Amino acid sequence: MAQAVEDWLEFERSTVGKKTKEGNEEKYRLHIKPYLGARRLKDLRPDEVDRWLVMLSASLSTSTLKQVRSVLGRSMRRAMKRGLVERNVVELCPAPTGRPGRPSKSLTLQQASDVLDKTRGHHMHAYIAVSLLVGLRPEEVRALRWSRVHLVDEDQRVPHVEVWRSVRVGGDVKTRKSRRTLAISGYVVAVLERHRQDQAEWREAAGPRWEDHDLVFPSRLGTEQDAHNVRRMFRDALKQVPGLDVTQWTPYELRHSFVSILSERGLAIEEISRLMGHSGTAVTELVYRHELRPVLEAGASVMDTVFPSLNAKSEDGDDDAP
Known part of the structure; x- marks a missing residue:
């Protein structure tokens, strides 16, 4: 089984991004190899796979859990x-329900x-402002180019950003509808203008080590930011905000907050x-769905105004009131 999965990891997944490959390799190393790696392909039984998934x-x-099962099944x-092998026994074994994940939340x-x-003085402030006030996905923010950011009046158009790229494989956005042009507020314009000035200072300090990729939110050397570094710096910025547990927030929840x-x-x-794209x-x-709760409750609010007399009867203790 180990040889089969390693063969699939090497040849079948050559077209996916680096992070996806690393994720599949980690799932194999942690969850497949220790338990099923030594099993002979033709001897693997459905009941063994079922017990493995339940474990x-x-x-x-x-x-x-579904992703781990997918790695084994595709292999x-x-x-x-x-x-x-004559049959794929993994297809006979649906993935059970796993433990509950951490629920998303919004500010x-x-x-x-x-x-x-509170984060005005932190170098992540511009990243936070764009994520929170424009609602971009983290992979879209990291891939944003200055050539797609328009801060001044051009042909009487309002300041806007063109969301045409992400850090996904091939540089494209998540879906066709994700490619969109979004107006930005005056606050975001001011923040980005200041950020561009700061970035010029970074470029000068880096000297010949600077790599110009036209990125709005690069590293201090101009290269594309790693998601883990962005999360670390984001939580460092949140330390400036009293009352927030920095370990409980991720950059993606700025997008949830935008919706809320x-x-x-x-x-x-x-x-x-x-x-949202x-x-x-x-x-x-x-x-x-949690962030949209005020909109989804609008129907009940309207009905309360349309049929106020029913509420009044109920409050008066009328047994016939519905």
Whole structure:
């Protein structure tokens, strides 16, 4: 089994990004090789796979469990195509429900204001402002180019950013609808202008070591930021905000906060979906259902105003009131 998975990792996954490959290799190393690596392909039974998945479900989230199963299943499928095994027993074993993952959350309006105010002096402030006030995905922020940022009036157009790239494989955005042009507020314009000045100082300090990739949020040497470094620096910036547990927040939750603030201010879900770059409102409701709670409760609020007499009867103790 170990040889089959290693063969798949080397040849079948050559077109995916570096991070995806590393993730698949880690899943194999931690969750497949120690338990099933020594099993002969033709001897592996469905009940063994079932027990293995149930064992993993105690420590892995449902999504991670499905990914681990996928690595094993695709490896078996490749081996079957090469005549090394007659059937793919993994396909007979659905992934069980894993342990609950950490629920997503969003900043309150007051918390968001505090974050913007208290991180002004931190070098991550511009990153935070763009993520929180424009709602870009972390992979879109990291790939943003200055050539796609328009801070001055051009042909009477408002300041805007063109979200055309991400750090995903091939540099494209997540979906077709993710390629979008978004107006930016005056606050974001001012922050980015200051950030561009700071970046010029970084370039001068780096000298010949600077690599110019036109990135808005590069490292101090001009190279593309690593997601882990961004998360570390983001949490370092949040240390400036009293009352926030920095270990409980990630850059992606700035995007959740963007949705929450717009929703609380009454923006329609159709408009929020367009700003987020989703293919439709169903995705927005599924992924950001907690942040959309004020909008989803709007129906009950309207009904309370349409049928106030029913509420009054109930409060008076009328047994016939529904």
